[in-house]
Amino acid sequence: MDKGQRLTVIDPEGMQVADLLAFKRADIGEVISAGRTFDYAETIYLTTGHQLFSNRSNPLLEIVEDMVGRHDFLLTPCSKDTFRICYDDHDPHRGCFGNLAEALAPFGVNEDMIPSAFNCFMNVPVDGETGRFKVLPPISKAGDRIVFEAKEDVVIGLTACSARDSNGGSFKPIHWTVD
Amino acid sequence: MDKGQRLTVIDPEGMQVADLLAFKRADIGEVISAGRTFDYAETIYLTTGHQLFSNRSNPLLEIVEDMVGRHDFLLTPCSKDTFRICYDDHDPHRGCFGNLAEALAPFGVNEDMIPSAFNCFMNVPVDGETGRFKVLPPISKAGDRIVFEAKEDVVIGLTACSARDSNGGSFKPIHWTVD
Structure with missing residues (x-):
């Protein structure tokens, strides 16, 4: 995406997560950072008006x-390790991490x-007393969307998520447009 | 530190944060990951019995x-950008990030x-409803400590934190021992 373009991520059927990454195109070592973004937003729940900051403290x-x-x-792209450790899968698939790694390697x-990816539509309530989360x-309904504006020229990685708990037990498509 | 050794981080005067990083010594690209650790601990508040997992899902x-x-x-080591953006400092110092970068470069x-570092003694309560944190x-008192056991041979980065809000407005030493 070029600076100023807009990415719309759409949940066409509802209740489906999409993991999103953004790297600075001119210097691929710069990538969105949950920690820097939390630092500057002063909240862990991000919505309209919030910027996703990079590891070098620039909004991407x-x-x-x-x-x-x-x-x-908060959470990382699901991976073989996620399915092995959290789901006890014996033949774990590559999940979002494998999808993103293959797509971004070129x-x-x-x-x-x-x-950690920005997980569009992922619903992770945190208990402020204990720190435990679920x-x-x-809560996304069919056709719901979130729109991101690029603040730099960026490379985007985006994948529909294949972790059962994240998606209400079924795996559904994610649509996107750039304009 | 060698596998099996124990690092004790001590707050000798009380109310002082220390930012901690751990890298796998045999392959420095492997480092503790807040996201992977949250994934497997199912809580954002970590204490005795919790393991700090790496970006490759191994406990370090x-x-x-x-x-x-x-x-x-949750939060990143304070840096020039932290002091510029969060504190509006006009001549920001390098903070924990600069200290860690210099110490770890060799x-x-x-x-x-x-x-994001594991911030020993840092007190960041999160409002579970809004996501906002302070x-x-x-809450550490003089002489309080936290002890980490190395699960691999590791390189540790550790620095007393120089962000005012994190330390009750004053900057104090951090002590440590390895045995």
Whole structure:
């Protein structure tokens, strides 16, 4: 995406998560950072008006429209290890992490450069007293969307999520447009 | 530190934060990951018995003793950008990020390889309803400590924190021992 373009991520059937990453196109070592974004937003729940900051403290994306208002930036893209450790799967699939790694490799992104993703529509309520959280089904309804404006020229990684708990037990498509 | 050794981080005067990083010594691209650790612990507040997992889903450290019970793993090491953006400082100092970057450079760690740190004694209560958090003074008292056991041979980065809000407005030493 070029600076100023808008990415619309759409949940066409409802209750489906999409993991999103953004790297600075001119210097692929710069990538969105949950920690820096939390630092500057002073909240862990991000919505319209919030910027996603990079590891170098520059905004790469800004949320300019949000029909859902509940997304996650705490947790990592699901991976073989996620399914092995959290789901006890004996033949775990590659999940979002594997999808993102394959899609981003041609742009010079290796696996260790993949941080926590911005998880569109992922519903992770945190108990403020204990710190414990749950991964609940998204509250997104069919056709809901979130729109990001690029603040720099960026490379985007986006994948529909294949973790059962994140998606209410079924796996559905994610649509997107750029304009 | 060698696998099996224990790192004790001590707050000698009380109310002082220390930012901690751990990298796998044999492959410096492997580093503690807040996201992976949250994924497997199912809580954002970590204490005795919790392991700090790496970006490759291996435990690098385990908390084996904790006299305080309140630490932070959400936020990034304070940096020139932190002081510029959050504190409006006109001549910002390098903070924890600069300290860690200088100390870790001889081990092959560059700035982009520094993730969110485990912030010993940092007190960041989160409002579970709104997601908003506050950075409050630590609840640690003089002499309180937290002890980590190395699960692999690791390189540790550790620095007393120089962000005012994190430390109750004054900057105090941090002590440590390894045995």
